[in-house]
Amino acid sequence: MRSKNMSDVIATYYFRPRSDTEPKMAAQAICEEETTGTWTDISTRTGYVKRLDGSVESIAPQGHGYITRIRYPAEIFEPGNIAQYLSVVAGNLFGLGRLEAVRLMDVEYPDSLVAPFKGPKFGITGVRKMIGSTNRPHVGTIIKPKVGLTPEDTATVAYEAAIGGVDLIKDDETLTDQAFCPMDKRLPLVMKLLGDAKDETGREVLYAVNITTRADRIVERALHAIDLGANMIMIDIFTSGFGALQALGEDSRIKVPIHVHRTMHAAFTRNPEHGIAMRPLAHIIRMIGADQLHTGTVSGKMSHDAPEVKASIEVLTCNCHGMRKTFPVSSGGLHPGKVAHELATLGTDIVLQAGGGIHGHPDGTAAGARAMCQAVEAFMAGTSVEEYAKDHYELERALKQWGSS
Numbered sequence: 001m002r003s004k005n006m007s008d009v010i011a012t013y014y015f016r017p018r019s020d021t022e023p024k025m026a027a028q029a030i031c032e033e034e035t036t037g038t039w040t041d042i043s044t045r046t047g048y049v050k051r052l053d054g055s056v057e058s059i060a061p062q063g064h065g066y067i068t069r070i071r072y073p074a075e076i077f078e079p080g081n082i083a084q085y086l087s088v089v090a091g092n093l094f095g096l097g098r099l100e101a102v103r104l105m106d107v108e109y110p111d112s113l114v115a116p117f118k119g120p121k122f123g124i125t126g127v128r129k130m131i132g133s134t135n136r137p138h139v140g141t142i143i144k145p146k147v148g149l150t151p152e153d154t155a156t157v158a159y160e161a162a163i164g165g166v167d168l169i170k171d172d173e174t175l176t177d178q179a180f181c182p183m184d185k186r187l188p189l190v191m192k193l194l195g196d197a198k199d200e201t202g203r204e205v206l207y208a209v210n211i212t213t214r215a216d217r218i219v220e221r222a223l224h225a226i227d228l229g230a231n232m233i234m235i236d237i238f239t240s241g242f243g244a245l246q247a248l249g250e251d252s253r254i255k256v257p258i259h260v261h262r263t264m265h266a267a268f269t270r271n272p273e274h275g276i277a278m279r280p281l282a283h284i285i286r287m288i289g290a291d292q293l294h295t296g297t298v299s300g301k302m303s304h305d306a307p308e309v310k311a312s313i314e315v316l317t318c319n320c321h322g323m324r325k326t327f328p329v330s331s332g333g334l335h336p337g338k339v340a341h342e343l344a345t346l347g348t349d350i351v352l353q354a355g356g357g358i359h360g361h362p363d364g365t366a367a368g369a370r371a372m373c374q375a376v377e378a379f380m381a382g383t384s385v386e387e388y389a390k391d392h393y394e395l396e397r398a399l400k401q402w403g404s405s
């Protein structure tokens, strides 16, 4: 978010110093390494350079370590260069020997460093407009198995999900353009069957085709997907790189929303003491153009804790920077029995996705999609899933299969 009354950058870290290092010295080591200093005094750090020194604004005990807020002068950042921003706030500091552990928790940027970014082209409002929804959560599915299906079978699964009532169908993170399911074949077939489903139901359904590839080819691949009829594209942000998303976000020829998957994130977000929390990453991902971003579940198969998930959602949906809001996506091990808890904890301005929790329904994909939608309807009506299931067969079958915890 924007740093209040500040023209500089404020980064917040949790850290645990090495046993022979004072907390103040440890925080100072971060500050020096990422601005004008190094491990020893240097004669070249003269007066005019020292204007770019950072400062340790505060240190307070937290858990087994400390929380520190460090101020970095805005001038050491190159406006609009996300790679360079990260090299400062999330750079060498992770390897410093004086710290046993260090985790970047949050970054506040002044307007001057956010102004070069346009943010999402569609955002929550734009995606809702395509679907025709107002305040209800969107329901999505990931085609499963994540790899292996032919283009024809992928399209059939997508059709079933659309008939069952989902708003969004997406490829999984490892499916791109492999020989067994090339994009050129899969995408037109899926769009054709989604068209058939629309003729039957009158409902628009989005298909986020995974265009993840090397950064210098991604725009070309996105444009090709749009030529083939894509109404949404998807990118694996951490394996493709921030520049790839930014290129998509800033290209005015790309007039479809971008769904962002975060595969690989847990390598740096999972350890509560070391690495980078999802929040500052989500912040950047919003700035560079994500219309939808995975932020985790509070009851699914992945290991997450509610305050962290909420912190990411907050940075995607706050009224800040004059930017559109990014639609948070809760996905991973969800099924109808988990819907109420997710929505009660995370709010209804969210996309709830289920892969196994739809295609694993005992009566198949269409019934699974109906059961997920019924669970959402129950929540919106203020009714428990158990109560709602009395009149909704697919939901009843799902609850029998997976329970309602």
Ligand code: CAP
Binding pocket: 142, 144, 146, 172, 173, 262, 263, 266, 294, 295, 296, 297, 301, 302, 331, 332, 333, 334, 353, 354, 355, 356, 357
């Ligand atoms: C969900 C998912 C997502 C995870 C990633 C999967 O499928 O498509 O990749 O949600 O989670 O393949 O696991 P299921 P996170 O619904 O079948 O679990 O972003 O939290 O790492």
Ligand code: MG
Binding pocket: 142, 146, 172, 173
């Ligand atoms: Mg997946």
